[in-house]
Amino acid sequence: MDAGAVAAALEDARFDARQNSRFEDLADDVRGRAELAEWERIEQLLAAAPAGTLYDPDTDPVVRTELEADAAAAAAREADLRDAARIAARADELQALRDLGTLDQAEPAEGDEAVRDELTRRAGGYVLADVDAWLAHALATHRGHYHAPAAREEAAGLLTPPILAHAALLTELARLVPGAHADELAFAARLATAEPEAAGALAAFLTRAHPDR
Structure with a gap:
């Protein structure tokens, strides 16, 4: 994934988090928060890498x-x-x-x-x-x-x-x-x-x- 695809996935995760916060039964969605945090981490990883770097989970030290x-x-x-x-x-x-x-x-x-x-x-x-x-x-x-x-x-x-x-x-x-x-x-x-x-x-x-x- 390139930086654009990661940014889009992050925005989707943020949108889902905002939507879930409006519903009491979804406000404590642990999985959604974890997914959002993971996309934020990946975005920061690419931001610190040289321009044009693609995200590869096989080389992600955390993964x-x-x-x-x-x-x-x-x-x-x-x-x-x-x-x-x-x-x-x-x-x-x-x-x-x-x-x-x-x-x-x-x-x-x-x-x-x-x-x-x-x-x-x-x-x-x-x-x-x-x-x-x-x-x-x-x-x-x-x-x-x-x-x-x-x-x-x-x-x-x-x-x-x-x-x-x-x-x-x-x-x-x-x-x-x-x-x-x-x-x-x-x-x-x-x-x-x-x-x-x-x-x-x-x-x-x-x-x-x-x-x-």
Whole structure:
């Protein structure tokens, strides 16, 4: 578009704005005001450009920025959808293992903290004790994804206080009694669930029994 065409479009937008202002139901026409502001911006853009410059939206920095923002938002939505699908599929997998009673055989994977939240949501907010215990044991024994220190550190901000307290207590109890069977340590889950702060304090106290740490 040349400057003349832009000027004509601007005048049309101004005319529409004046007409709308006469009617109460159109006085707050947000779209019309935005269109008018955009034509005013384009007119100013051409006024600052060399004479004879044509307006091209492909070279308009504002338009390009908006298109890039739209593309980034679309990509983010696609990523969210893929992540949601992955979480749902993993939740189905862990749910099936729970039903079979073989959840403890599963290796924790990246993102299982979000999967735990999804399973809890599916259960209507009910805390799934076996899932929480599975995560606590995996965290305490550095199993699967939790073999990496960075993953364990990240989990500290994603898992609930009872799970973290349970894991910390299991870690210290295993140091005190190496080879203790999981059934012997079932009390740790009950303590962490009922009194997570007390369980965490106990784990910290037991840590003092290992000055080499």
